[in-house]
Amino acid sequence: MPIVKRTRPTLTVIEGSPPDLAGLAGELEAGEAARRRAAVRALANHPDPRGLDLIWERLERETAPSVRALMFTSFAEHRSVSVADRLARLLDSSDAMLRSAASEALQAMPAEAEPVLDRLLATDDADLRIFAVRILAQTAHAGAPRRLVEVLRRDDHINVCAAAVDGLVEIGTREALPVLADAATRFRGNPFMAFAVETAIHRIEGR
Template structure:
């Protein structure tokens, strides 16, 4: 693994009242929390605080500002910090995390998301497959094909099928055909593979 050059410490960016915005993330006033999150975009030293605030934040506009700040930072640490929130029962938060990861550089996000395809939690594997399908990364096709060939859960495989259809790569068709033989009695697999066959094979 290549060595990463240490980042130069980032000086705190003052808020309007002259304080460090890191200290304002816990302010009782949502307007101050929102302003603090905006001020922290791009600050590597703020990633942990921003991510920890997210699951506790109830104000939608502040939550959006927190995610935007992490997207602007765009580092592997930023991506890694919000991946656990994919397991959140809060659908809005989970969708916000997925959308935010899509906006980060694919080269940064893919190495962090790909290991989730081996998670013990099938829901996490589904979210990972959906997200990988939306990343403009050269490894997304082999990663999704690997799901079709190895994942024991049919719903995870169906998520990968949907992602592959959205990508529109005909070279995925042989793997889709093999999926039909893995789950020969599942009508959803048969329907999905047939739809993919029509899409990739043309009229």
């Protein structure tokens, strides 16, 4: 197999000035993934906030996993409610990899994601509510167990409630026990839910 000579990514920088945004935008369209990664790094660290916007604009057209991963790392490093909101919009994407990466990035910013997840939990779309529940269950936010209890108490969609029960298995406190007992009654005709609720109760009681 012939050796392919790698060309190092180059960015034109005027000494003492940040790289030109237009030039970096062009590098995001380069054929080599290494050049696109270099552009993402430069844009993520650019003093002009439009640098991050350029990464967002490229995201859904980016096909290289390594470049996409760096993009999501950049979003997580610039955590804010605005970033969390944009990540949440990707949960409705037809691209499973984008949905998964957005979910992981939201898990990494529990405080910033809190108002965004609250909004998702109130949406009519059950799939988005399930995403929000699963993200909550994986965050380190102190209020996550209480929110899962509230979801289980008020949501009437069995799959959303099942996701909440799964989350409570991992992070539930004794506060959840009365609501789990109520769920066992509500869903007593569903063997899967009956088993899931029983598992959650036993796990919490054993802590």
